[in-house]
Amino acid sequence: MKETAPSAATPAKTGSAKEPLYRQVVAALRSEILQGLHPVGQNLPTEGELAERFQLSRHTIREALRELRLNGVVASRRGSGTVVLSSTTAQSYLHETGSLDDLLQYAASRLEIRHTRIADVAAALVPCLNGASPAQWLRLEGVRFEEGNAQPFCWTQVYLHPDHAGVARLIGKRSTPVYELIEETYGVRIGEAEQTIRMCEATDEVAALLGLAKKATVVELLRVYRLTDGKVVEISRNLYASTHFSLTFKLRRAEVGR
Template sequence: MGQRTASSAARAKSERATGARTPEKRAGGARARSEPLYVQVVSTLKEEILKGVHPVGTQLPSEDLLADRFSVSRHTIREALRRLRDDGLIASRQGAPTTVVRPAAGSGAYVHEIDSINDLFSFVSALQFQIDSVEVVTANAALAQQLGANVGEKWLRIEGFRFPADDKTAACWMEVFVHEDYAGVARLLAHNKGPIFELIETLYGERIVEVEQTLRTSPMPAQAAATLRTEPGETSVEVIRTFRIASGKTAEVSIAHYPADSFTFSMTLRRTR
């Protein structure tokens, strides 16, 4: 025990004298030189948690192992873990391991957990759509490929940001494309903050029975970066959803960009036999 305490004390002294060689410092970035050591540890662990490196319900390495990994003192690790607890990403109690938990509401981390199409509808409905622009566009070759449409088709394009209820921090930037057959929803947009597919169902009596969803990384669009507190071109999580009615026809395609460091996707798979 005395040897471990001496080792931690020596590590802390080394930090004060020269600064520990954390992963960020080894990269030589200006960010690493300007941020306290615990902030660098928080940033790395938070990114790993949100990317699923440490799944919900699993335990983080011990303080000693984390201190060795980041070449910092246990005091620095404790401060980093305290910040992660404040963010609602981990939970711990005296004498028990630190466990990764589902981010709490208002933590700034958006957990996308899907078990059924109804869960997807609930997730989408929980975010309010603040519309910035509406226009009718004609699909060129690039847009037609993106939407799975035909060149020359007309689509109602709706652009804006989605916000959690009672939160002024945007969750994502979104483009919604509505097939021209359902473009009449445009007249209802001024009084609607919910999902567009609900307007299609209400106004046209159609029912969305299938949603195809694709997640991929892509550069953050320049027009979205400032509001989402990122830089243009930084990695974002792009979520593309294609909404189809019973006939198989595509009624709507939505394309959303989330900051990569605040998005987690969770899906439950069950055996059917």
């Protein structure tokens, strides 16, 4: 089903039409909660009811509810649905990348694909799929090189949704980021890229590829790319030697009730 921003007839919809659809749903539900239409302690409508009301897919509704959970506004309880916890968002500090193009500072390198196969998404990454099937994704693994350097500085693993796996033939042959290849090839639009950074221990294989000692600590960048309807189409993991990675950003205070 091709989704479009709901018309004026859709109840209580707020937000810019340029925003991802799920964020428009978040804005609408948050506004209704602030107005007391969904009191604290009571349930929100079911996923099916919200999907019908907003004329959007369940994927999009799940993404909206996920963001409300992360903000502490609601909680999902087995057998009880989604319960409203608070009418305000807890004060926090946010770092938001201005655009997807800002991520390219991490991708300015040459990618060499070493392995390609059809595989299930790794168990640790399944929660990123928002309920989508983890089966039969295309998995690519390779290494990245800096210009003029024969020693890889990054190990990369990419999972591509089965519906968009055709771009694999272009990866490594063009410098275009994978998400842009998906957009160009399939005529879709990436609405959001979520990035998580953490430290972890390199496997023996990764340590050897990056010229590190066994059990060396590496920096992991995990990115999840979603279409404007919330559908996950790409997951990428990049492992860097700690000496080859740095990150600087500014924090701004989040507005209460945003």
